[in-house]
Amino acid sequence: MRNYLNIIIAYSIMMLLIILVGIFQSWSIALTIFNYCMISAVMTLGANIQWGYAGLINFGIMGYTALGGLAVVLVSVAPVPEAWSVGGVNMMTCLGIIILMIFSTRYILKNIQKSNKRNYLIAGIIIVGLILIKIIAGPAIEQIEAVDPAKTGFLGGLGLPVLFSWIVGGLFAAGLAFIVGKVALGLRADYLAIATLLIAEIVVSIIKHEDWLARGVKNVIGLKRPAPYEIDLQTSPWFINLVEKFHSTKLDLANSLSERQDILNQLVIDASSVYVKLCFAGMFLVVVIILLIITQKALYSPWGRMMRAIRDNEEAASAMGKNVVKQHLFIFILGSAIVGIAGAMMVTNDGLFTPGSYRPMRYTFVIWVMVIVGGTGNNFGAILGGFVVWFLWVEAAPIALFFINLFTAHLPETNEIKVHLINSAPYFRFLLVGIGLLLIMRFRPQGIIPEKIIKQ
C-alpha cells in the first residue's frame, strides 16, 4: 500500500484539478479536458513502452497518430460509389502493383546474392513500378477528385462501425512501424529520433496531399460517432425527463411556466453535451484501463524483464541469447500501434479529420514531454504525465492571463505592454511546458512517478 501512496495522491490531485475546472469554468470544458487527457494518456502509454521499456526514442508519434485518424475515415465513412466506378479499378490495380513490387523485391533479396546485379534489379523494379503507378493512377485520381469535389472527391471508406476503426488504426500504425523499424532501428539514439521525426513528416504530407484518399487538407467532417448526437438527445423524452428530475429543485424556483420551460431548454442543451462527453469518457476509460492492465502485466512478466535487461545492457542481453534486433522491432511496433489507437480515438472524439493540423509540436514533442514528466518506464507515471501536461497545455492561457492581470494591475488598461501581454497569453503554454520539462529533467530526471523495480 505504501508503494502506491504517491500514485494515489498524484492522481487525486489531478482529479481535483479537473473537478475545480468543472466548478469554476464549466462541466463541459472539464469533460473535454478529461477526454483529451485520456487520449494523451494512451499516446503516452505507447511512447512509454518504446522509451521506458526498451530505450527506443520515437519522435514519429505524429505520423502514427495521423494514420490512426486516417483509419477512422477509411473504416467508418460510407463508400462513394461514383468515385469507385470511375477510378476504383485503376486504384486497385495500383495497390496490386505495390504488393507485387514488395513481393518481388523480397524474392530478389532472398534468392540473389548481395551484388551490384541485385541492387540494379531492385532499383529497376522500383522505377518501373513507380512509372506504371503514375500512368495508371494519374487519370483515375483526377476523375475521383472531380466527383462532387465540395463534398466527396475521394473514394470514401467501408462504412463499418466507427469503433472498429480503433483496431484498424492500431494495425495501420503497426504496419508503418514495421517499415520504419526495419529501416531505422539500427541507428544510434539521436539519429533514430531525427529519422522517425522526418518519416512521420513524410507520412503526414502524403495524407495531406493525396486528396483521393481522405480529401487531404479539405478535411473530412461529420464522421460517425459511437455516442448519441446532441440533437437527438435534446428531442428524446427520456433525456428531458432525466434532466428535469436531476434539476427539479432549480426548476421549482421558476416563477412561471414559460420561464420554467426556458430554463429547462437551456439545461437540456447543456446536459446533452455533457452526456455525449460522458459517453466518450466512458469508452476512453475502458481503453485506458485495458491497456494499463496489459502493459502492467507485460512489464512484470519475463518478457518485461528481458526488455529492461536489453535496455540497460544490450550486449549482456545479447550474450544471454536474446535477439535484441527482433525484440526492438517488436516493441517498436507494439508502442506505435497503441499510438495509432489513440489517433483513431482522437478523430472519433472530434468527429472530423483534419490532416493539416498534424504538426510535430503538438503531436510529437508535447507527447514526449508527457512521457518524461510523468515517469519513464512506469505506466501509472505515463498516464499521469498525459493528464498533467495536457491540463497545463490547455489551462496555461487562463493561468497566464490571471498572473498577467495580477502583476500589471497597477498599470492602466491602455498600457501597451499590458495589452501586448494579454494578447500573447496563449503562447505562455509553450513557456510553461518548456520550463516544466527543463525543471523535471534537472531535478527529477526519473519523472513524477519513477520506475519501480519489484524484486522477486
Add this chain to the structure above:
Amino acid sequence: MDLINAVIVLLNYTIIPALTYGSQLAIGAIFVTLIYGILRFANFATGDMMSFGTMFAVLLTYYFQSIGINFGFLPTALLTIPFAIFMMILYMLIIDQTVFKYYRIKKSPPVMLAMVSVGVMFVTQAIIRIIIGPTDRRFLDGEKFILKATEFKEMTGLAEGLTIKSTQMITIVVTIIVVAIMFWFLNKTKTGTSMRAYSDNEDLALLSGIDPKKVVLITWIIAGILATIGGILYGLDKSYRPFVYFNNMLPIFAAAIVGGIGNPYGAFFGGYVIAFAEIFLTYAYKRFLVYILPESLEPNSLMQLLSTDYKFAISFSILVIVLIFRPSGIFEGKRI
C-alpha cells in the same frame, strides 16, 4: 538560340533558387553539425534559435527604419546583423550556463541532452511568440531586383527572361564569405585546431591542455553567428514567421545528416544536395523541354516528377535513403 533559352529557363527557375535555398540550409546545417560535433547532441532548438536571432534583426530593422537609418540599395537588415548576433550569442550563453552545462559536466548521454534541447525549443518558441507574435513579417527593403526579366530580355534579345533578386545575390555572397571565414578559422587558427581536436577525441584534447570551457564558448559564439546570419538570410528571401523557422529545422537536419553529421564540409555540401533535389524533382520541365525537343516530341503534360506539395518529403526521403545505405553520410561524419 533555343538551347540558350532552355538554359536560361533552368537557371531562372531551378539553379538560382536552389543555390539560394541551399545556401540558407547549408548555414543552418553547419550550425547543427558544429553543436553535434563539439557539444555532442542533436539540437532540436535549431530552428527556434535561428528564429530568435532573426527576431532581433526584424525588430531592429523596424527601429532603424523609424529613425531614418537605411543601407542604400541594400536591405537595412544587413546593418542589424552585428546587434542581432550579439543578442543571439548572449541568449545562447545564458541557455548554456543555466541548462546545458549541468548535463555536459555530468556527462549525460546524448539523448538526454537532445531531450533537454526540446525543452529549450519550447521556451525559445514561447519567448519569440510573446515578444514578436506568430504573424508573418516582411522586413526586406532597398532594391528588390538586381536584374529584371524585361531588362534581361531587352539586353539579350532572348525570349526567356532571367530574374535575379537582390536577396538571392546577398544570400549567396554572404554565405560564401561566412563559410570561407569559418573554414579558415577551423583549419588555420590555433583555436580552430583545438576545437577540431576536442571534437575528435575529448580525452586526448583535455590531456594536451585544451581548455574545454574555451572550446565550448567559442562554439556557441560561432553557432550564434551562423544561426543569426542563416535566419536573417532566409527571412529576407522569403519572410519571417516563427512557425516556418521551426519547420525549417527538419530539412536542415536532413542536410546535416546527409552530409555526414559532425562534418562541416559535409553539412555545407548536404545543404545544396537537399536544395537541388527538392527543386529539381518538383520542377515542371515542360517549358524546358519545349525548347530542346523537336516539335513532334513536345510534351503535353507538365512533365513534373512530383507535385511541389512534396518538397519537404523529398528531402526527408533522401535522408532515409542515405541512412539506410550510408548511415555516416556522404562524407564521413563525426569529425570536424
